[in-house]
Amino acid sequence: MKPRFVETFVPPAATFLLTTAAAEFGIRAAGVSPLLLPTPSAVARAALQHAPTLLPALAMTAQAVAIGLALSIALGLLVAIALSTSRWVERAFYPYAIFFQIVPIVAIAPLLVIWFGYGMRAVVAAAFIVSVFPVIANSLAGLLSVDPALRDLFRLYGASGFARLWKLSLPWALPNVLTGLRIAAGLAVIGAIVGEFVGGGGLGVVVLEAMRQQRTDLVFAAVLHAAALGLALFAAVNATSHFALRRWHTQETEP
Amino acid sequence: MSRRAASKRAVAIGMAALLAIPACGGEDAATRATAGKVALALNWKPEPEFGGLYEAQRMDAFAKRGITLELTGGPGAPVVQMVEAGKVEFGIAAADEVVLARDRGADIVAVFATYQTNPQGIMVHAARGLHSLADVFAAGGTLAVEPGVAYTKFFEKHYDLTKMKIVPYGYSIAPFLGDPTLAQQVFVTAEPIAARRQGADPQVFLIAESGFNPYAAVVITTGARARAETKRLADFVAALREGWRGYLDDPTLANALMGQLNKEMDADTFRLGAAAQQPLIEDAFAKQSGVGAMSLERWATLGRQLQELGLIGAAPAPRDCFVQVETLQSPPEPLR
Structure with missing residues (x-):
């Protein structure tokens, strides 16, 4: 346990300390204005000083991200399963799934307010729109890659469609689904922040306010909170992946 | 050097x-x-x-x-x-x-x-029959302003804004055109003229009216x-x-x-x-x-x-x- 811990945490911690220290001294030595680039210590001070603003904002963003991501997982999986049922269905709809994935969220964000009104619903919609397509694309790839020999085996034993899906395709696709989720988790945070720029609330509005008030240190502090949220979700997906797959997928059993 | x-x-x-x-x-x-x-x-x-x-x-x-x-x-x-x-x-x-x-x-x-005189103002629909910024805030509804602008803070200090739902202004007058109770920030040289051309009947109260100018x-x-x-x-x-x-x-x-x-x-x-x-x-x-x-x-x-x-x-x-x-x-x- 102990060496594993050292192996896992020491290298990133060392990188963090070194880059932070380098940034701190570099910015101070060069005399860069705090308006252009704040020192890490100034950002930390802003984070502490504005914790009463940042933490409720973080909670609000986290809530929107959680709802958006949950919708993405549920609907994304359903769509992927539907698309995987037949080659024809897949060919008819998959290109459009890719097309919508390419739609820039920033460009359509103002419309979300007109469609869903100001507030949480527009923010959830933005988080959902950017995070659902990686779920669809990766799940579908997994569902379509089932070993043909196993598929034949299931057919030989006369397994029902549901049994094939539940006992073969979904378990087979699980690593791909989780890869989709890792991507979706980070994107959902970005989507929510963009949604908040137009719909209001959360860290998005804290960023806008801090920009407007020329508090560059607070902008960085808010951005770091958003990044931490993305990181926490990523870790949650990894933990799920570990518990779900450690018994059978080599990817998780190898050290 | x-x-x-x-x-x-x-x-x-x-x-x-x-x-x-x-x-x-x-x-x-x-x-x-x-x-x-x-x-x-x-x-x-x-x-x-x-x-x-x-x-x-x-x-x-x-x-x-x-x-x-x-x-x-x-x-x-x-x-x-x-x-x-x-x-x-x-x-x-x-x-x-x-x-x-x-x-x-x-x-x-x-x-x-x-x-x-600061050319920014708050635009409302004239049909609401409002006569001042104080009226606007007393009437309630949605207020679309850029987050963090100083005058919003000034309004919060000098008026009662508890009835207003404050949302970000997205540089589009579409929400204003679609919502008769929406009030939004404007530059008198731009949005009110655009809104009128789109068939709305806008009325503008300059923020300077509040004493913040x-x-x-x-x-x-x-x-x-x-x-x-x-x-x-x-x-x-x-x-x-x-x-x-x-x-x-x-x-x-x-x-x-x-x-x-x-x-x-x-x-x-x-x-x-x-x-x-x-x-x-x-x-x-x-x-x-x-x-x-x-x-x-x-x-x-x-x-x-x-x-x-x-x-x-x-x-x-x-x-x-x-x-x-x-x-x-x-x-x-x-x-x-």
């Missing part, structure tokens, strides 16, 4: 280059200076609020003083940062931004204030440049004033020029916008002291207000906030 200063300069230029990527290409400040060029970063598209600048360009007011002016920037440009980093010599900002920048340690000064479309530069290049600055401001004089007298040609650069605004809107802003630019004070002139008292009031709102630590010395170029010898007596 010492090693340390050289490295400072290298970093500053690097930062400036980074900041300027979306704004303008190529030339840095040093190259421009040798060629007698200066750059000014706008904070919005070419619209009547910049009419005097384009008129000055058109009538060669800068050129005949040996200045080649390049207009850069646009919506979302980090103007204060670009000026501070020396990427551009001048920029357009609001007076409250000048005070905030000084509080954050940046040596930014105002040299010309286009609007004596920072100069707007202020031309800024760094204090160091203002002190070091007095003559060039005086020439620059004289050219700018000449341009504004020309635009106030007849905006037609400059409007046509801006219309070519900003195709989203049609000729009619330019004409109406120019007419709407006239009294805000040339009031009694500007008639006496000249277009763009500023008073010590107004800067003192603004500093005090921003401090009361908790947006700055200590109010800056009002004298540090601006340079009255044309009367460097004797600052004008504040009117009002």
Whole structure:
């Protein structure tokens, strides 16, 4: 346990300390204005000083991200399963799934307010729109890659469609689904922040306010909170992946 | 130049280059200076609020003083940062931004204030029969404003906003057109005219009505440049004033020029916008002291207000906030 811990945490911690220290001294030595680039210590001070603003904002963003991501997982999986049922269905709809994935969220964000009104619903919609397509694309790839020999085996034993899906395709696709989720988790945070720029609330509005008030240190502090949220979700997906797959997928059993 | 200063300069230029990527290409400040060029970063598209600048360009007011002016920037440009980093010599900002920048340690000064009365207002549907800002806030509904603007804080302190749902303004009047109880921030030269053309019946209450009235479309530069290049600055401001004089007298040609650069605004809107802003630019004070002139008292009031709102630590010395170029010898007596 102990060496594993050292192996896992020491290298990133060392990188963090070194880059932070380098940034701190570099910015101070060069005399860069705090308006252009704040020192890490100034950002930390802003984070502490504005914790009463940042933490409720973080909670609000986290809530929107959680709802958006949950919708993405549920609907994304359903769509992927539907698309995987037949080659024809897949060919008819998959290109459009890719097309919508390419739609820039920033460009359509103002419309979300007109469609869903100001507030949480527009923010959830933005988080959902950017995070659902990686779920669809990766799940579908997994569902379509089932070993043909196993598929034949299931057919030989006369397994029902549901049994094939539940006992073969979904378990087979699980690593791909989780890869989709890792991507979706980070994107959902970005989507929510963009949604908040137009719909209001959360860290998005804290960023806008801090920009407007020329508090560059607070902008960085808010951005770091958003990044931490993305990181926490990523870790949650990894933990799920570990518990779900450690018994059978080599990817998780190898050290 | 010492090693340390050289490295400072290298970093500053690097930062400036980074900041300027979306704004303008190529030339840095040093190259421009040798060629007698200066750059000014706008904070919005070419619209009547910049009419005097384009008129000055058109009538060669800068050129005949040996200045080649390049207009850069646009919506979302980090103007204060670009000026501070020396990427551009001048920029357009609001007076409250000048005070905030000084509080954050940046040596930014105002040299010309286009609007004596702030042209921003709150637009509502006239059918609601409201008569003042106080009425607007008492009536409730949605208020769309840019998050973090100082006047919202001022409103929160001086009015009861608990009935209002405050949402971000997304630079589109579509939500206003669709919601009879929505109130939104506007520039009197733009959104109300657009809303009327779309069939709405808008009514605007200027934010200045609340007692919060920072100069707007202020031309800024760094204090160091203002002190070091007095003559060039005086020439620059004289050219700018000449341009504004020309635009106030007849905006037609400059409007046509801006219309070519900003195709989203049609000729009619330019004409109406120019007419709407006239009294805000040339009031009694500007008639006496000249277009763009500023008073010590107004800067003192603004500093005090921003401090009361908790947006700055200590109010800056009002004298540090601006340079009255044309009367460097004797600052004008504040009117009002």
